[in-house]
Each structure stands twice: as structure tokens, then as C-alpha cells.
Amino acid sequence: MVPDRKGGGKTLADLGEWGLLGLLRPLLERQTAGFPLPTGDDVAVTPPPRRDEQLVWTIDSMVEGTHFRFWDHPAATAEALGWKLAASNVSDLASKGSTPRYGLLSVGVPKVTPVAWLEGFYHGLEQAAAEWEFKLAGGDTVLAPQWALTLALVGTLPAGGILAGRHEAQPGDRLYTTGTPGEAAAGLEILEGNLRLEEGDHAEALVLRALRPEPRLDFGRLLVERSTRLAMIDVSDGVAKDAAHVAARSDVQMLLREEALPVSPALDAAARASGKPAADFVLHGGEDYELLFASPMEKNRLQALAEQCGVRLTCIGAVEKGEGVTLQAADGTRRAIQREGYEHFQ
Ligand SMILES: [Mg+2]
Known part of the structure; x- marks a missing residue:
């Protein structure tokens, strides 16, 4: 996962703010198909949980330099980052026996990042959403000094059961x-x-x-x-x-x-x-x-x-x-x- 920061391929700096958000939009459109409010608004509106379910919330961040580096290894891809960000959240829900439902994403990325990398990250996240059957309800992307990735997940749990605290x-x-x-x-x-x-x-x-x-x-x-x-x-x-x-x-x-x-x-x-x-x-x-x-x-x-x-x-x-x-x-x-x-x- 060594970024080609010296050139070769478009970087986020070439896209501008609209282009940056445009990278995320197709993913959110796929993920929120059938939701009450189309994606691209101020908020995400998700279908209501069942009356006999309670909501279980968790949030996790991964920051470049603190939680990961761009290691020189063929398996250390941007896709893997997306997968792992989701996995850390899904694991928290697993510890309470909860079923993942919806996620909210916040991404900070340096402008020297190759476009293909951010697309790869989104792809990894989408693979994870398919694997663990949650929908990414919304997200935001900003330019930042280093990669800073945050995902919040909400899951459900039958009401009245144990909580495994x-x-x-x-x-x-x-x-x-x-x-x-x-x-x-x-x-x-x-x-x-x-x-x-x-x-x-x-x-x-x-x-x-x-x-x-x-x-x-x-x-x-x-x-x-x-x-x-x-x-x-x-x-x-x-x-x-x-x-x-x-x-x-x-x-x-x-x-x-x-x-x-x-x-x-x-x-x-x-x-x-x-x-x-x-x-x-x-x-x-x-x-x-x-x-x-x-x-x-x-x-x-x-x-x-x-x-x-x-x-x-x-x-x-x-x-x-x-x-x-x-x-x-x-x-x-x-x-x-x-x-x-x-x-x-x-
Ligand atoms: Mg935990």
C-alpha cells in the first residue's frame, strides 16, 4: 500500500471539493436505495427498527500513523483499510450479540492521495457492508493532513434478552x-x-x-x-x-x-x-x-x-x-x- 505520491494517476487535489464528494455519492446511492430520503441531503433517514428491537451503537476510528501505515506489502491495500474499519465496529456489535444495520462514515484524506486509493477504500467498505449485511446510510469526506477514518455503526438486538455486559x-x-x-x-x-x-x-x-x-x-x-x-x-x-x-x-x-x-x-x-x-x-x-x-x-x-x-x-x-x-x-x-x-x- 505504498502511495505513488510523486505522480502517476490523478490525486484528490485534481478533483476539488465537488469531485471529492462525487467519489462517495455512487456508493451511497447504491447503499441507500429504497430509503425514505434520497442520499445527498443533510441527514440520512433509515426505516424504523421493529418494536421488539433495541438499538446498539458503536464507533471506531483508524488514524494513519497511529493505527496503520502504508506498508509495502501486496495485501496492504486501501480495500483492506475499508474492510478493517468495518470489522472493528462489527466486532463490537458481535460482543453484544447484535446484528449490524446502518453505518455513518467520516473520512479525512490528504490531497496527495491517489483517487484510485480512495475508491479502493470505499470498495473495501462496500464489500464489508455486503458481508455483514449493513447499509452505509451516509458519509462525508474532507481533506486532512493524514488519513483519519471513522465509522459509526448501529445494530439491533431483541428487546428483553441479556446484554452480555x-x-x-x-x-x-x-x-x-x-x-x-x-x-x-x-x-x-x-x-x-x-x-x-x-x-x-x-x-x-x-x-x-x-x-x-x-x-x-x-x-x-x-x-x-x-x-x-x-x-x-x-x-x-x-x-x-x-x-x-x-x-x-x-x-x-x-x-x-x-x-x-x-x-x-x-x-x-x-x-x-x-x-x-x-x-x-x-x-x-x-x-x-x-x-x-x-x-x-x-x-x-x-x-x-x-x-x-x-x-x-x-x-x-x-x-x-x-x-x-x-x-x-x-x-x-x-x-x-x-x-x-x-x-x-x-
Ligand atoms: Mg470492543
């Missing part, structure tokens, strides 16, 4: 994660040029985990639907920090068993190449958009639900009285690794 964990619950968190962080290290793997296919898989995350929307919905109590969060800051968020809100301690942490062959290869334990990636990585949750439900029932959605599910620990996140090594020794508000607290 972070405050719902109780001592005695088991702690689970979907998938293999840590892989996105390893992929990011490869993109940043800090990590080189012998096995090329592992490297590709890890990079895709960083660039094209797949939120656990189906499993999140099914789990919320079948649970009587559940504390759930999506893994955006690493398992340790996200577990600490739940621990703090629930006023409990999360006990993680080191040997239970799921490690894929790709992550194992990354850990060996980097000289860091695989557990470091799992615990302190980020942007995996897996689901981390505490549940009192019987293990076998949970595994059956995960299987139904084709999702790998691992019990990584338990909820106990206390505070923060504690890691238990294979020999039984325990150490505190994270508390909300403290970075890598040890």
Missing part, C-alpha cells in the same frame, strides 16, 4: 476465547519489518489476520441468544488487557492458565522467529477481533455452539474473587500480569 462476570465462571488471538500482532510485526518468517505461508496467513480480520458475528449472536448470563468483550487490545477490562467492571479476578492459551502453528513459528514466548503475543497482542467471555454455561454446550458456527473455542481460565488478571504457569505459580489502568503491570 462487561460487568456480568462472576466467580466460578469459566473464561473462554474464540480463535487464536495473537496472530494479528504477529502479522503486524511482519508488516512493520520487525519479524521475518522462514515459512512464507505462515507469514501470509498472519499478515491477513492483521489486515482482514473476521469478527465472530454469528457466534456472538448465537451465544447471547442461548445464554442466561454472559460477560463478553471483543479482543482489540490483547487478551490480558481485555480480560482486565472485564475484571475491573465485574469486580473480579481473571485467572489465565498459561498452558491453556491457544497457539496456532503460524503463531508458534512467529514466536520462535522472534524469540518471544507465544503467550506474549496472545496476552499482549491486539486487533484480533476474537471474542473473550466469561460464562457459567456447561463447557460441552459452549463447544457445541462454537462448532455450529465453525469457530475454535478454548477455555483459557476462570473467574475468581479478587482483581486484575493473573497468569498461572504450568508449575502452578501465579503472577499478576494486568490491572485496568496499568500497562503490563507485573
